[in-house]
Amino acid sequence: MAAPARPTQPRRSDATRAAILRAARERFAADGYERATIRAIAADARIDPSMVMRYYGSKEGLFAAAAEFDLRLPDLTVVPSERLGETLVRHFLARWEGDETLVALLRAASTNPGAAERMRGIFTDQLASAVATSGTGETVTARRAGLVASQILGLAFTRYIVRLPPMVDVEPEELVSWIGPTLQRYLTGRPGN
Amino acid sequence: MAAPARPTQPRRSDATRAAILRAARERFAADGYERATIRAIAADARIDPSMVMRYYGSKEGLFAAAAEFDLRLPDLTVVPSERLGETLVRHFLARWEGDETLVALLRAASTNPGAAERMRGIFTDQLASAVATSGTGETVTARRAGLVASQILGLAFTRYIVRLPPMVDVEPEELVSWIGPTLQRYLTGRPGN
DNA sequence: GTCTATAATTCGATAGAC
DNA sequence: GTCTATCGAATTATAGAC
The missing domain is CATH 1.10.10.60 (Homeodomain-like)
Structure with a gap:
């Protein structure tokens, strides 16, 4: 018209x-x-x-x-499989420090059902699909993604929300060297040691 | 009178x-x-x-x-050093499922400064002193405790607050077998692999 | 497109009767 | 010790002038 x-x-x-x-x-x-x-x-x-x-x-x-947000996960298929963990930690730290949207979403998700739903969507859809590797079942993949989410969100929660001093003061690369191997095991390892 | x-x-x-x-x-x-x-x-x-x-x-x-709360951490000096991780995960899961006070504190800590301060106190005082081992410096001990807190709080956040399906559905002992080794490395290992 | 005025709730907190 | 009544402030949301 x-x-x-x-x-x-x-x-x-x-x-x-x-x-x-x-x-x-x-x-x-x-x-x-x-x-x-x-x-x-x-x-x-x-x-x-x-x-x-x-x-x-x-x-x-x-x-x-x-709270519209994209994790902007890199293409993990081109990352050497033994460096998946450190790659993810470095990416998440950069993503978190450079955009306060994720902090807003994290804080709101504690008390607002809609924000929690969105958080589930992000870490279920974006993360789970990014870590999906051929040959493993859905349940296993989802569990690996859930464990990764637990450590990543715990890192963010202690560093940006609760602000635990040792987690705030530590250098990012120090975090990578500690938490990278954790994610590596969650993604490619087995339960137990 | x-x-x-x-x-x-x-x-x-x-x-x-x-x-x-x-x-x-x-x-x-x-x-x-x-x-x-x-x-x-x-x-x-x-x-x-x-x-x-x-x-x-x-x-x-x-x-x-x-929100008065005591982690009731067991005496870690009598636990075999190679089983510290699984002991802590099992203890925290039981403590969390049996007392909603921790969930209340966790949710409130996201938005209430006083609750965040209390959270810092609990995980700085109670946890850091429990994991303090003779012979290591304060900074290192605090960092180890901070890393443990990040994984424990991330577990609680994804399982009880955001309720990520793979973290809600998983059996507690499955969580122990995955997360136990993580805490073990944070407590007694070195950065890197 | 921008703003004033206000409606309709809801909350924490207080005063005081019984 | 317990309850009724209410204050004062703050909020989201709406109606309508300019």
């Missing part, structure tokens, strides 16, 4: 939407889902709180948009 | 206090600190909300009382 001639022209509101998402990620990461208020997010983004509602419908809708 | 002759006589209010604490642990474990309301806790305990305030002063005070 009244479609504009240039559908790809950036709308003026895009900048506002982006500012809202950036502020939302910060607040959700710092305070969790319940304590992060739309008012505070709007104040950070220098806009009116009602704009948040207009653009994202509800607080849940805002969180869903702000 | 007017001290009663039998100071050890149980007061009638003790039963009420205990009921409040039990309900509080359930709610904090299920909903986290912010979503658990004093009104809901009082309803579960079949008492008036104002009683909670009277007995515990504030919501923070109630949480502090409800």
Whole structure:
């Protein structure tokens, strides 16, 4: 009907939407889902709180948009099989320190059912499919991915959420040398030693 | 002054206090600190909300009382050194499944600074002192304890909070056989393989 | 597109009767 | 010791002016 001639022209509101998402990620990461208020997010983004509602419908809708996340796992089939563990730890550390979205999701997942569901999706779909190796059953693959998730999320929880001093102070490469072999065993080893 | 002759006589209010604490642990474990309301806790305990305030002063005070926790770590000096890992995993699993206080603390620690501080205290004081072995420096001991905490808390987070299916469905002894060796290496091994 | 004003809840906390 | 009543503050969400 009244479609504009240039559908790809950036709308003026895009900048506002982006500012809202950036502020939302910060607040959700710092305070969790319940304590992060739309008012505070709007104040950070220098806009009116009602704009948040207009653009994202509800607080849940805002969180869903702000917590969109891709682990960006590398193609593990081209990684030497004996270096899978250290590759994953290094990748996750970089991914975690460079994007606060994952911290926001982690904090919110503790109390918000929707965030927990999204967390399950990410670590079930993205991680499980990335570590799937031909020749092993689904149950075994899922279990290996679950164990990897437990150590990765435990690392993030102690380092970024609870901030246990020894886990905060340690150098990233030191973490790689300790946790890399753990993931390696979860991915390619057997239970027992 | 007017001290009663039998100071050890149980007061009638003790039963009420205990009921409040039990309900509080359930709610904090299920909903986290912010979503658990004093009104809901009082309803579960079949008492008036104002009683909670009277007995515990504030919501923070109630949480502090409800989240009192002891890991009850066994004496690790009598455990054969090569079985430290599996012993710890088995102990933590039993401790976690048998007492929802730890789940309440874990959920609350994600968003409540006081709960996070308590979590740090538990895993710094109780765990670090339990794994302290003579002859190694403080920094190394603290790092080993931190790594153990990261895997234990990651196990709890994925199994009891996020409820990742492969971590929920797996048998406890299967977890012991996978995670036990991890803790063993964190406690007595070296970085690298 | 942006903002003011406010509706409708809900919460923690307090005062005080019995 | 227990309960009723309520305060004051904060929240999400909506209606509508400009």
